[in-house]
Amino acid sequence: RRSAVQILADRRSAVQTAANPPRVPGRRPCASRACVLRRGVAVCGVSPGAGRGRGLDLPLLWVLGLAAFSGALAIRASDPVVPLIARDFSVGLTTAALISSAYALPYALGQPILGPIGDAVGKTAVMRACLAVAAVAMGAAALAPTYETLFAARMAAGVAGGGVIPVALAIIGDRFQLEERQVALARVLFAAVTGQLLGSVGSGLIGERF
Numbered sequence: 001r002r003s004a005v006q007i008l009a010d011r012r013s014a015v016q017t018a019a020n021p022p023r024v025p026g027r028r029p030c031a032s033r034a035c036v037l038r039r040g041v042a043v044c045g046v047s048p049g050a051g052r053g054r055g056l057d058l059p060l061l062w063v064l065g066l067a068a069f070s071g072a073l074a075i076r077a078s079d080p081v082v083p084l085i086a087r088d089f090s091v092g093l094t095t096a097a098l099i100s101s102a103y104a105l106p107y108a109l110g111q112p113i114l115g116p117i118g119d120a121v122g123k124t125a126v127m128r129a130c131l132a133v134a135a136v137a138m139g140a141a142a143l144a145p146t147y148e149t150l151f152a153a154r155m156a157a158g159v160a161g162g163g164v165i166p167v168a169l170a171i172i173g174d175r176f177q178l179e180e181r182q183v184a185l186a187r188v189l190f191a192a193v194t195g196q197l198l199g200s201v202g203s204g205l206i207g208e209r210f
Contacts, residue, residue, distance in 0.1 A: 056180055064168045064184075065191035067131060071164035072195035074103055074138060074157060080204030089147040102151050103158035110162025118167040123174070127167045133160035165192060 078085065078099045086096035118126040137157035144150035172184045 056184060057175060060171075060175060061184055061187060064171060064188050067127065067164050068168050068188050068192040069195035070131070071107075071134065071161040072192040073199040074134075074154075074161065075107060075196050076100070076200035077203040078103070078154070079200055081207040084207050085147075085150070089150070091147050095147070099151065099154055102154040103161070106155050106158030107162040110159040111166050114159075114163030115166035115170065118163070118170055123167050123171050126163060127171070130160045130163040130167065133157075134164075 082093060082096045082099070085091070085099060086093050089096070114126060114130065134157050137153045137160060141150050141153035141157060144153055168188055169185065172181055172188065176184045
């Protein structure tokens with residue numbers, strides 16, 4: 001049997017170890033002291049993204065930002081060219097204006113669906129599929145011979161584009177440390193807003209000149 005003096009000595013040693021935890025190779029010291037003793041070593045309760053290197057993962061952030069930019073680029077792109085669509089396809093202005101809703105509505109409805117699918121089958125795979133489908137659909141929309149083809153292509157592009165933002169945000173939650181996430185989220189959302197603005201301005205300029 002252990003004596004009371006030995007028990008007190010062991011408890012004092014455990015408290016001292018928690019207050020001054022030994023450094024574990026490859027892991028930064030804990031700033032919050034929310035540590036747990038595991039086999040005599042204090043292990044910090046860090047987030048899943050911790051310990052992967054200091055600083056933002058700029059290549060990944062650029063990829064996510066460009067994906068968000070491209071997904072949002074076509075949301076308002078058709079607004080300035082509605083009169084041109086009505087003229088080229090010989091439809092009324094009201095009918096031509098539905099091209100904007102053909103992208104925006106599936107874009108909004110696709111987000112709560114494709115986000116959970118990304119969690120289930122893999123976020124990277126869903127992101128690649130969304131970008132590929134959106135690129136093909138927008139190419140088909142640019143070469144559409146009829147109004148119906150243009151409308152269908154815009155709907156397909158909207159569904160695919162709607163999966164980009166939620167999956168990108170989920171990837172940020174997985175791959176960036178807790179203290180880096182706010183900066184990463186802000187930059188990706190800034191890219192998405194910029195895509196909406198430039199899509200509208202750019203399509204208007206192109207429509208006027210060509």
